[in-house]
Every structure is written in C-alpha cells, then in structure tokens.
Amino acid sequence: MAFRRAVATLIPRVAQPAFKNCVPSVSAFHGDVSNLCCAFDNKKERSVPQMSFRTFASESITSKLSVTPTHKIEYDEHSHSRKAPGTEGRPFAYLVLTGGRFVYASAARLAIIKVLMTLSAAADTMALSSLEVDLSTIEEGSTVTVKWRGKPVFIRYRTEAEIARAAADDVASMKDIQKDVDRTINPKYLVIIGICTHLGCVPIAGAGNYDGWFCPCHGSHYDISGRIREGPAPFNLEVPQYRYTAEQKIIIG
CATH class of the missing domain: 2.102.10.10 (Rieske [2Fe-2S] iron-sulphur domain)
Incomplete structure (x- = not known):
C-alpha cells in the first residue's frame, strides 16, 4: 500500500513540467471544457522533420509530410513513361491467352480423334464386314x-x-x-x-x-x-x- 501511494504521488509531479507550457491549468477555464480546445488553436501546424527516401526510379527525393491527406503523388518520370493503370501489356496478355486456349483446344481435339481411332475397327476388319x-x-x-x-x-x-x-x-x-x-x-x-x-x-x-x-x-x-x-x-x-x-x-x- 505504501508503494502504491508513493507512485500515485510522484506521477503528477513528473508529468506537470511536461505539460506546463502547452496545457493551462484547469482552474483557468473555470470548469469550461470548451475553452480547453481553444488553447490548441494557436498551434496551427506542427513542425515535421524532413525525410529522404528512394522511389522506384532510384532517385532520392525529399518530401515534406503533411498532416492533411492528399491523393496527389508526384513521380520522377525523367527516365521512363508511365501508362494508365490496367492498360500496360494488354495486347501481349491477350495474345498469350488466345494462343494458350488454341493450343488446349487442338490438344483436346487430337486426343478425341486418337480415342475414336482406337475404338474403330481396323481396315482389314472393315473389309471382312461385308x-x-x-x-x-x-x-x-x-x-x-x-x-x-x-x-x-x-x-x-x-x-x-x-x-x-x-x-x-x-x-x-x-x-x-x-x-x-x-x-x-x-x-x-x-x-x-x-x-x-x-x-x-x-x-x-x-x-x-x-x-x-x-x-x-x-x-x-x-x-x-x-x-x-x-x-x-x-x-x-x-x-x-x-x-x-x-x-x-x-x-x-
């Protein structure tokens, strides 16, 4: 029990210096919780560190991260061209698929012919049939x-x-x-x-x-x-x- 009381006493003392500059005392708002949100309006933008990473073009670029979401992504296309999504390689893919299906159909046809030939009578047997x-x-x-x-x-x-x-x-x-x-x-x-x-x-x-x-x-x-x-x-x-x-x-x- 003594240990728990000591920890409960030290935690507010350690946390108070950290929030001294950014969070005003609760008594200053006289119990109005809405004023607590106004205290953060003056900090409109947080400082974000500069980050460096490599793209698929193996070029190092520097981008500043923003807390505001965006769909605009810039690519370095000085050494290549970028096609619209879903259009690259379509003719070749269609050619491969069509060729594969043609090969499968030819193989199935040949297999059916072979089976029918094995089931049919030989030429000498057909000659004796009449x-x-x-x-x-x-x-x-x-x-x-x-x-x-x-x-x-x-x-x-x-x-x-x-x-x-x-x-x-x-x-x-x-x-x-x-x-x-x-x-x-x-x-x-x-x-x-x-x-x-x-x-x-x-x-x-x-x-x-x-x-x-x-x-x-x-x-x-x-x-x-x-x-x-x-x-x-x-x-x-x-x-x-x-x-x-x-x-x-x-x-x-």
Missing part, C-alpha cells in the same frame, strides 16, 4: 453356305413349290410369328444365318419334319423359310442385313 455373293452359281432347289463375319450363312434358291408352301403355312401357330414375305427381298432367294437360336449349333439343310433345316443337337425343326416349328429353339433363324447390287448379286453386311 461379303459379295454371286447368286448365279446357285442351282434351283439347292442351298449353299458362305462365311460372313465368322458365321455360316445359308442361301437357298427356292422352287416355286417351296415358295408357295412357305406362304401357305399357318403363321398363327408358330413360336416366332413372321410372314415369309417379310423375310426375303426376292422370294426365290432365302438368306439366313445358319446358327440355331437355341444353343448356337449349326442346323442341317434339307432335313427335319418341314424339309427346311434340322438341328440334331436338341431337335429343333425349321421350315423352308427358316422359321421354328418344333423343338426348344425360341426364335426363327436370323436374317442378316443384305442388299442387291445386281439381279443376281448381293452384298451381305
């Missing part, structure tokens, strides 16, 4: 087998009686209902894939209960139009995509 067949070598009432995409394809040159029998069959009683006229382009030539729709066996031509095709593996019987009539096969023999290029020439695929 097969041209000359029908003039097939005798009436006979069946020939050609190979297309690794699959056997039956081409039957049907007689007039076979065409009439296929058209007269009752399609309502079949598993896979389909008319004969919808399975051929030219009724004389029937083109079907020679793979049984049950388990992928190869049927025998000119056999079975309907004189069409017979699968000895599980006993599926197909008629002269390749439609399933008896046995476990669920669907008719498939008709591949083909077209006529001449009266007796077709391209399968």
Whole structure:
C-alpha cells in the first residue's frame, strides 16, 4: 500500500513540467471544457522533420509530410513513361491467352480423334464386314453356305413349290410369328444365318419334319423359310442385313 501511494504521488509531479507550457491549468477555464480546445488553436501546424527516401526510379527525393491527406503523388518520370493503370501489356496478355486456349483446344481435339481411332475397327476388319455373293452359281432347289463375319450363312434358291408352301403355312401357330414375305427381298432367294437360336449349333439343310433345316443337337425343326416349328429353339433363324447390287448379286453386311 505504501508503494502504491508513493507512485500515485510522484506521477503528477513528473508529468506537470511536461505539460506546463502547452496545457493551462484547469482552474483557468473555470470548469469550461470548451475553452480547453481553444488553447490548441494557436498551434496551427506542427513542425515535421524532413525525410529522404528512394522511389522506384532510384532517385532520392525529399518530401515534406503533411498532416492533411492528399491523393496527389508526384513521380520522377525523367527516365521512363508511365501508362494508365490496367492498360500496360494488354495486347501481349491477350495474345498469350488466345494462343494458350488454341493450343488446349487442338490438344483436346487430337486426343478425341486418337480415342475414336482406337475404338474403330481396323481396315482389314472393315473389309471382312461385308461379303459379295454371286447368286448365279446357285442351282434351283439347292442351298449353299458362305462365311460372313465368322458365321455360316445359308442361301437357298427356292422352287416355286417351296415358295408357295412357305406362304401357305399357318403363321398363327408358330413360336416366332413372321410372314415369309417379310423375310426375303426376292422370294426365290432365302438368306439366313445358319446358327440355331437355341444353343448356337449349326442346323442341317434339307432335313427335319418341314424339309427346311434340322438341328440334331436338341431337335429343333425349321421350315423352308427358316422359321421354328418344333423343338426348344425360341426364335426363327436370323436374317442378316443384305442388299442387291445386281439381279443376281448381293452384298451381305
């Protein structure tokens, strides 16, 4: 307690000489606080020391600091020119950005082309995707087998009686209902894939209960139009995509 009293007594004595010349006594204002602000009006400007520093032009300049804020800044531009803010280097920046985007777009395009080329079939595979067949070598009432995409394809040159029998069959009683006229382009030539729709066996031509095709593996019987009539096969023999290029020439695929 004694120490605190001593410090409280010494602080006013030490601070009084420092404020003696600039702050008048409180009793002189008779309790009027507004007069205290008038005591400082006579000091209109404080003395500010001169400061020396270097600018970006590496030139030493002397500036007098002012207590009044200002937006006017003077630069030493004797050795260079100063452009307006935001305009310097714009053409070059635009060129770099445009060039970069063009390079990115070209790289993306090249990558897409490479991916599509790897997914597409090779030239030799595309050549095997279609097969041209000359029908003039097939005798009436006979069946020939050609190979297309690794699959056997039956081409039957049907007689007039076979065409009439296929058209007269009752399609309502079949598993896979389909008319004969919808399975051929030219009724004389029937083109079907020679793979049984049950388990992928190869049927025998000119056999079975309907004189069409017979699968000895599980006993599926197909008629002269390749439609399933008896046995476990669920669907008719498939008709591949083909077209006529001449009266007796077709391209399968």
